[in-house]
Amino acid sequence: MAACIFCKIIKGEIPCFKLFESEKTLAFLDIQPLSKGHALVIPKHHGEKLTDIPDDHLGEILPVVKKLAVATGANEWNLLQNNGKGAHQEVGHVHFHMIPKPNPEQGLGIRWPQQETDMDKLKALFEEIKGKI
Template sequence: MNCLFCEIAAGDVSSHRVFEDDTAVAFLDHRPLFPGHVLVVPRRHAETLTDLPPDELGPFFARVRDVTGAVERGMGAAGSFVAANNRISQSVPHFHVHVVPRNPKDGLRGFFWPRGRYDDEAQAADVAARLRAALAGAGD
């Protein structure tokens, strides 16, 4: 399998690493939103969040938490933006979490896409019911 992030995790492709252990590897994004923009990837290949084994979720996100604190402290940032894409807009098919330092008036405005509203309470109730049903069937 040719996966850029697996190659970075293995040390076969150079990167500016900021953290690594048996669970995760964190390195600077090569096209950062701001200096200090880090990608945190599971060391073992998982294409999406839903492909990450349940026993690896907690340890992986503990690393994301630690890297987030380091990005904020190390870059003197007032806060951070932490996000992940799942298939859509995922430029490398290996799950990764973006940790971006944020400051007031840095030019980013909330989410990067237009937001809307439900047509009415009935539509919102229908969507919530569909999601509850999907969660109830998740163990099937």
């Protein structure tokens, strides 16, 4: 995509602090980090949501995240990937954040509003989803 900032980074049109690169994957430091070592791992194939990316372009993502976590010395970290503006995706190109969590003030803060559930409804949902996999 011509206007995609991550595609421009992949093409070398915009500089980045490149940490890893292969034929299908690029990892670089986030320029607005939540903590020291916050990095982005992206597939080179352009797609807005994870479901838009071919499976063979996703194979290196988790191993690269693991390498980044080890290389940064992160003892605790979050792996974040958002799909769509309503889910807080800012850049319309699939990307994974590896965010070290060195202390309560730095890194990713999460609110987890759990909901009560009805087991019969949960079982029906389970059967619906499992039937589509």
